[in-house]
Amino acid sequence: MAEQVAEEIQEQRPDNQSGLLVNQNDYLEVGVHIATKVKSAGMKRFIYKVREDGLYLLDLKTIDTKIKVAANMIAMYDPKDVVVTASRIYAIVAAEKFANIIGAKFIKGRVTPGIFTNPHRDDYMEAKLIMISDSRNEKQAIKEASMKNIPIIALSDTDNSTKFVDLIIPSNNRGRKSLAFIYYLLAREVLKARSEIKTSEEFKFKTEDFESKSEPKSNMKQEQQY
């Protein structure tokens, strides 16, 4: 069947009145937009272009907007109903700091089957919103959440599956500095959306507070400088 032209909304997102959350260079320096050489079907729409070395680059404005939207959504939930997950060291340090600051629960590594679905378990959590650092590493958390129809927010790199994700934050979710920066911004914006702080300047943490000091054991993309 011939492909027809689908509805198109104006290509560029309308200018946000408040602009980006931070200076564009701050994003570029930590490489939030530098993705992988692989693209999944669900992530195509967030790709801005391919770099000469074959790495896909993500659209910066969309990253920025999705961080704001996610923060606005998270802020509406009772913190105790929000569960944040992470599995690899760079993500763990950043995501745990984020969870602590906003008062959410944090799960490190693999979740056990039944954690969201079986109230008879000792480790049972009654989650209403899940924040995933990497769908590849946290398949079980996604599975458990989708069994309970819990909305799923996920940091998603170009090679991630988006099949069960509701709100996608396209991003480099493997790099140390990128992860630290994203979770730093998310924490700051959640506190602002809750009116716990009025301005970004009142946020007392630094991106370094979200950065792992250890070296990863594997030689995954994590070892990039970002």
Add this chain to the structure above:
Amino acid sequence: MAEQVAEEIQEQRPDNQSGLLVNQNDYLEVGVHIATKVKSAGMKRFIYKVREDGLYLLDLKTIDTKIKVAANMIAMYDPKDVVVTASRIYAIVAAEKFANIIGAKFIKGRVTPGIFTNPHRDDYMEAKLIMISDSRNEKQAIKEASMKNIPIIALSDTDNSTKFVDLIIPSNNRGRKSLAFIYYLLAREVLKARSEIKTSEEFKFKTEDFESKSEPKSNMKQEQQY
């Protein structure tokens, strides 16, 4: 560059403990899964197959799950912070009924520029969550919402743009019975998620209450029996 195989999560969504919201035949009868002959990039992943006449069919289980997830999310918001929009007659009747039942605000037809962004306007609304019936018809609402980084839930047919949508409910969003059924289920599930009713049986409305009695003026897909 050669396309590589991206991460794949197990193809089938894990069995939901509670099964579908309704009997599968109830969904099929009203044609919630019968889409258009056009597919947008963002909607490909929700397509189950192509029917012989060229119409795309949407995956039923995903429709069902996304209705539940959306209802769970909407239920977490203060009803006065939720705005529902619709433009065409079948959608208007269904969406307005839904908004009334859950206590949300409703906007019929085009929204005026500034409605979510300009507090000096008479018609200003402070929205925290937007529910869109059709992104094609409600471009302005989407534009306004994204300027304010408000999370957007949208019923999306295969020809809809998903560019600014956060939570997609794949669905036939043109058919009279399909729209009535989806908004009926959304209303019921929101009340259940809020514990305003305990069971589906306690929901006192019928799908007919969500159905337009008028004929549409145009001869769009609306005139199908669904």
